[in-house]
Amino acid sequence: MSATTLGARIAAPAARAPFWPSGWAAGLAWIGTAALISLWPDADDLGRSWELAVLAAGFGAAIQAGAIAATLPALAPRLAPLRAAGPWLLVLALALTAWELVTAKLDWLPRPFFAAPQSILEVFTDDYARLGESVWRSVLLVVPGYALGASIGFLFGVAMGWSRLVGYWAHPVVRLIGPLPATAWLPIAFFAFTSSRGASTFLIALASFFPVTVLTWSGVSAVSKSYYDVARTMGATPWFLVRKVAVPAAMPSVFVGLFVGLGASFSVLVVAEMMGVKAGLGWYMQWAQGWAAYANMYAALLVLALMCSSAVTLLFRLRDHLLSWQKGLVRW
Amino acid sequence: MVNGARLEVRGVSHAFALEKRALPVLEDIDFTAEPGEFVALLGPSGCGKSTLLRLVAGLEPPTEGRLLVDGREITGTDPSRTIMFQDPTLFPWRTVRGNAQIGPEARGTLRADAGRIDDALSLVGLSAFAEALPHQLSGGMAQRASLARALVNQPRVLMLDEPLGKLDSLTRLAMQRELVALWEREGFTALLVTHDVEEALLLADRVLVLSDRPARIRADIRVEQQRPRRRDHPGLVARREEILGLLGLAEAT
Numbered sequence: 255m256s257a258t259t260l261g262a263r264i265a266a267p268a269a270r271a272p273f274w275p276s277g278w279a280a281g282l283a284w285i286g287t288a289a290l291i292s293l294w295p296d297a298d299d300l301g302r303s304w305e306l307a308v309l310a311a312g313f314g315a316a317i318q319a320g321a322i323a324a325t326l327p328a329l330a331p332r333l334a335p336l337r338a339a340g341p342w343l344l345v346l347a348l349a350l351t352a353w354e355l356v357t358a359k360l361d362w363l364p365r366p367f368f369a370a371p372q373s374i375l376e377v378f379t380d381d382y383a384r385l386g387e388s389v390w391r392s393v394l395l396v397v398p399g400y401a402l403g404a405s406i407g408f409l410f411g412v413a414m415g416w417s418r419l420v421g422y423w424a425h426p427v428v429r430l431i432g433p434l435p436a437t438a439w440l441p442i443a444f445f446a447f448t449s450s451r452g453a454s455t456f457l458i459a460l461a462s463f464f465p466v467t468v469l470t471w472s473g474v475s476a477v478s479k480s481y482y483d484v485a486r487t488m489g490a491t492p493w494f495l496v497r498k499v500a501v502p503a504a505m506p507s508v509f510v511g512l513f514v515g516l517g518a519s520f521s522v523l524v525v526a527e528m529m530g531v532k533a534g535l536g537w538y539m540q541w542a543q544g545w546a547a548y549a550n551m552y553a554a555l556l557v558l559a560l561m562c563s564s565a566v567t568l569l570f571r572l573r574d575h576l577l578s579w580q581k582g583l584v585r586w
Numbered sequence: 587m588v589n590g591a592r593l594e595v596r597g598v599s600h601a602f603a604l605e606k607r608a609l610p611v612l613e614d615i616d617f618t619a620e621p622g623e624f625v626a627l628l629g630p631s632g633c634g635k636s637t638l639l640r641l642v643a644g645l646e647p648p649t650e651g652r653l654l655v656d657g658r659e660i661t662g663t664d665p666s667r668t669i670m671f672q673d674p675t676l677f678p679w680r681t682v683r684g685n686a687q688i689g690p691e692a693r694g695t696l697r698a699d700a701g702r703i704d705d706a707l708s709l710v711g712l713s714a715f716a717e718a719l720p721h722q723l724s725g726g727m728a729q730r731a732s733l734a735r736a737l738v739n740q741p742r743v744l745m746l747d748e749p750l751g752k753l754d755s756l757t758r759l760a761m762q763r764e765l766v767a768l769w770e771r772e773g774f775t776a777l778l779v780t781h782d783v784e785e786a787l788l789l790a791d792r793v794l795v796l797s798d799r800p801a802r803i804r805a806d807i808r809v810e811q812q813r814p815r816r817r818d819h820p821g822l823v824a825r826r827e828e829i830l831g832l833l834g835l836a837e838a839t
């Protein structure tokens with residue numbers, strides 16, 4: 255290929271950024287959804303329909319602006335990630351329309367159990383204080399518990415993988431106790447600890463402890479002997495071998511443990527909040543269910559999903575940063 | 587300039603336990619490498635060459651016999667006896683520079699040895715790749731990185747386990763020249779494992795020809811030619827025929 259055609263090929267996208275059809279379609283779909291919500295009267299007396307319509311319209315207008323901006327050469331590269339989301343934005347608008355139709359507009363689904371979109375919006379606008387408080391209390395409970403369990407599990411796993419003696423004594427115990435779901439300890443924990451907070455922290459720590467221990471242990475055990483040989487011939491102390499050979503080599507496995515442990519921690523968090531701790535998102539959901547306030551329950555569920563997903567995202571970011579030396583990491 | 591160490595291998599035999607049976611690998615190996623001598627170990631694959639280097643490095647004790655450095659028994663590893671392993675075994679989580687500095691880091695001499703690390707990297711031609719990760723290197727580059735990692739420790743005995751095996755023939759020639767220059771400058775005692783007769787003759791003062799497993803010393807051949815050597819020198823060609831004969835590979839002429 256000659257230099258001129260190569261140059262022309264590289265220059266082409268900047269000269270005329272291509273039209274973004276799914277962006278246009280998504281923008282129009284969101285504006286259409288807004289029109290449907292505001293113009294078609296609700297089957298029953300629901301709050302926040304107007305606000306929902308305004309939100310949908312604003313969202314649609316933003317996408318539309320994005321679709322126009324995406325054709326400008328100066329902005330096109332920065333809007334590339336948005337471009338990839340086009341089909342999703344379109345499908346979300348259609349899904350919201352369908353949901354709106356079968357609940358608020360046509361009333362096809364039995365209502366206390368199936369909440370309309372505006373009812374969930376209403377929870378956020380009217381009960382944000384209690385919801386926010388619940389999120390905060392959940393975070394305050396799960397973070398220390400997880401951090402405690404993961405750190406102890408990490409140290410324990412390294413010790414088991416490194417020391418034959420520790421492995422000998424710890425292995426049968428971990429094998430017997432480990433697979434037991436942490437929630438099985440619930441009655442004992444609430445009896446043994448004076449505060450429900452202490453009991454829950456213990457249970458969450460236990461839930462993350464086991465997977466982190468086992469995967470750290472197996473990671474350290476699997477480290478190739480030749481890495482140790484290399485370091486030993488150059489004067490490495492045992493402490494150096496642990497810190498600079500065993501641990502970095504085991505890190506990919508440790509992160510699998512941290513990921514599994516995070517899921518287990520969230521599961522225990524919700525149960526503990528429902529059973530003992532009278533605060534947090536788990537408690538909020540149970541409280542909402544008791545009052546047949548299903549919209550509140552769904553709202554709390556959505557918040558919980560966002561919370562867990564953010565935590566996993568954070569963990570994967572950390573992993574991507576620390577394990578950037580690995581090839582072919584799974585993107586989250 | 588470091589002084590090479592005198593290495594004595596006295597009646598060393600070694601066996602591995604393989605499925606409850608003893609697998610003899612070395613049999614009555616006995617030789618002395620003078621300080622600063624360049625000794626090549628030449629033998630068929632699987633005969634026990636790498637095992638002998640592991641014993642000299644102190645990674646394992648011999649089943650029988652003694653190994654001495656400057657008259658003192660080898661009881662464990664020491665940075666003055668470094669191996670460049672057959673497999674580069676770079677730490678994949680460290681950059682090339684990070685790998686090269688493992689020795690100084692392990693001994694807490696990182697600051698004092700910073701210059702040596704740069705020198706070693708430029709010597710093996712990897713200065714531009716100092717920040718590259720092992721998975722970004724070719725096989726030959728990885729081996730050069732592993733050579734740099736060994737050199738940084740200023741070894742008095744440097745063991746090279748088929749160091750040029752993964753290099754293309756052009757790089758190989760250049761690296762052979764570099765190795766000799768390095769050895770002349772640094773003065774370490776060199777133990778080079780190879781299965782390339784010509785390479786042994788081009789580089790070494792002495793070639794120990796090993797038998798099939800269990801390895802015994804079949805011949806101890808002195809190479810007197812001045813360096814730099816030419817591979818077509820009549821003396822070397824004659825030596826080559828002699829060694830090939832010993833290995834049962836004499837070319838019909």
Ligand SMILES: Nc1ncnc2c1ncn2[C@@H]1O[C@H](COP(=O)(O)OP(=O)(O)O)[C@@H](O)[C@H]1O
Nearest residue numbers: 602603604611630631632633634635636637638
């Ligand atoms: N750790 C070990 N356990 C059992 N057998 C081994 C071990 N290391 C090497 N061997 C065996 O010893 C023999 C010699 O190996 P090695 O010294 O690596 O040969 P070379 O380097 O000459 O190719 C081989 O048959 C190999 O299978």
Ligand SMILES: [Mg+2]
Nearest residue numbers: 635636672747
């Ligand atoms: Mg070998």
